[in-house]
Amino acid sequence: MTIDKQHYVLCSHCDLVIELSNIAVGHKAVCPRCNTTLAKNNSNMKFNAAMYAACSLIMIIVGCGFLFIDIRIVGNFIGISLLDIPKTLFFDKYRYISALFILFVLLFPILNLLIIILLCSKLPLTKYRKRDLLIVYEKFQHWCMPEIFLTGILVSFVKLMSYGSIGVTSTFWAFCLFVFFYIKSLVIFSPETIWSEIHRNNFAQGILQAGKTGICQNLKLCSCCEAILPKHYIKCPRCKQKSKIRERDKIQWTIALLVTSLILYIPANLFGIMITVVFGSPSSSTIMDGVIYMWQAGDVPVALVIFIASVAIPILKIISLSWLCYFALAVKRKNNHNCLKMKKLYTAVEFIGKWSMIDIFVVSVICSLVRNQQMMGVYPDIGVTFFATVVIITMIASQKFDPRLIWDLPQNKKID
Numbered sequence: 001m002t003i004d005k006q007h008y009v010l011c012s013h014c015d016l017v018i019e020l021s022n023i024a025v026g027h028k029a030v031c032p033r034c035n036t037t038l039a040k041n042n043s044n045m046k047f048n049a050a051m052y053a054a055c056s057l058i059m060i061i062v063g064c065g066f067l068f069i070d071i072r073i074v075g076n077f078i079g080i081s082l083l084d085i086p087k088t089l090f091f092d093k094y095r096y097i098s099a100l101f102i103l104f105v106l107l108f109p110i111l112n113l114l115i116i117i118l119l120c121s122k123l124p125l126t127k128y129r130k131r132d133l134l135i136v137y138e139k140f141q142h143w144c145m146p147e148i149f150l151t152g153i154l155v156s157f158v159k160l161m162s163y164g165s166i167g168v169t170s171t172f173w174a175f176c177l178f179v180f181f182y183i184k185s186l187v188i189f190s191p192e193t194i195w196s197e198i199h200r201n202n203f204a205q206g207i208l209q210a211g212k213t214g215i216c217q218n219l220k221l222c223s224c225c226e227a228i229l230p231k232h233y234i235k236c237p238r239c240k241q242k243s244k245i246r247e248r249d250k251i252q253w254t255i256a257l258l259v260t261s262l263i264l265y266i267p268a269n270l271f272g273i274m275i276t277v278v279f280g281s282p283s284s285s286t287i288m289d290g291v292i293y294m295w296q297a298g299d300v301p302v303a304l305v306i307f308i309a310s311v312a313i314p315i316l317k318i319i320s321l322s323w324l325c326y327f328a329l330a331v332k333r334k335n336n337h338n339c340l341k342m343k344k345l346y347t348a349v350e351f352i353g354k355w356s357m358i359d360i361f362v363v364s365v366i367c368s369l370v371r372n373q374q375m376m377g378v379y380p381d382i383g384v385t386f387f388a389t390v391v392i393i394t395m396i397a398s399q400k401f402d403p404r405l406i407w408d409l410p411q412n413k414k415i416d
């Protein structure tokens with residue numbers, strides 16, 4: 001079985017027009033210029049995506065209902081359910097972190113799974129309803145982090161071992177399955193298939209030439225549904241969203257957000273992220289204190305994970321995005337080799353950006369679990385708020401950056 005007849009796509013990363021035909025089942029088409037995945041042909045896409053999404057939803061219902069992890073501190077048993085984590089943060093007056101937890105770990109992934117089920121089911125949805133669901137899906141996708149929370153739990157186990165002995169329940173394994181099924185359904189689900197059901201991507205048919213860039217042919221890509229549109233279209237006829245031939249003004253947004261995150265990165269590292277109270281005497285620890293403590297305790301891999309995710313990634317991300325902005329705007333002599341290197345850098349920045357949330361989730365788990373009032377308690381500290389804001393702002397900064405500017409040659413820059 002093969003997908004579709006011949007059709008054209010415009011690469012969202014390098015702006016090249018490519019003619020696609022006959023993608024075999026289980027295969028994908030990649031851009032010959034920048035290696036971006038352009039289309040994939042998963043057999044039984046709708047059935048498989050909906051099945052995995054449904055299994056994932058069942059697992060999260062089980063995962064939210066019962067005790068999740070427990071700890072024994074000097075004979076005292078403390079157990080928490082998944083929902084106890086945001087509840088504890090809420091009552092500790094860290095409502096912002098509590099809200100982020102609910103949105104990124106539970107609400108957005110669950111909403112996206114429901115959308116996949118609705119779009120892949122045989123329900124008689126109108127094309128307007130399908131369009132609205134797909135727009136919501138695309139908006140939330142960047143902000144779903146259940147896999148990062150799961151990694152955060154595993155990292156927190158190493159820290160928690162110094163407080164007492166940890167136990168996991170079958171609910172914890174249900175949560176692991178939720179994450180596994182969630183990732184499977186996302187990998188299989190193809191929004192392009194649903195968009196083509198709403199309307200075929202043929203708005204620029206007849207004026208397209210494969211092997212040339214879109215900007216040379218006065219064509220633009222809809223940033224929402226990836227339809228190829230003639231430049232003069234203000235709104236996309238398929239998704240009704242506005243898009244420009246280039247998002248150059250957004251570079252100013254990227255730079256402004258990077259400066260903001262650099263300023264916030266200072267208090268995020270200077271202030272403590274956790275307060276440990278032992279027999280009534282509190283002591284605050286910063287991110288680096290945690291890394292040093294783990295290193296000295298002999299947990300070198302965990303110390304490295306926290307150092308890379310919480311200290312190195314945010315600062316590397318700020319440097320990389322600044323370099324990308326400079327390359328896009330100021331470098332005149334571009335060739336395929338250095339453009340490809342910058343494209344790989346951008347892909348890496350986009351991928352690793354949200355992994356810095358690990359430390360926020362580690363703090364959330366530890367603070368919810370270590371609450372033995374008589375002996376010791378662990379509470380979040382103000383640094384965690386600054387740090388979460390740095391991660392969110394750098395994520396928005398990388399989303400604002402238009403990667404096609406990497407490939408634009410100076411003569412094309414006049415066209416706008």
Ligand SMILES: [Zn+2]
Nearest residue numbers: 011014031034
């Ligand atoms: Zn490309």
Ligand SMILES: [Zn+2]
Nearest residue numbers: 222225236239
């Ligand atoms: Zn569109």
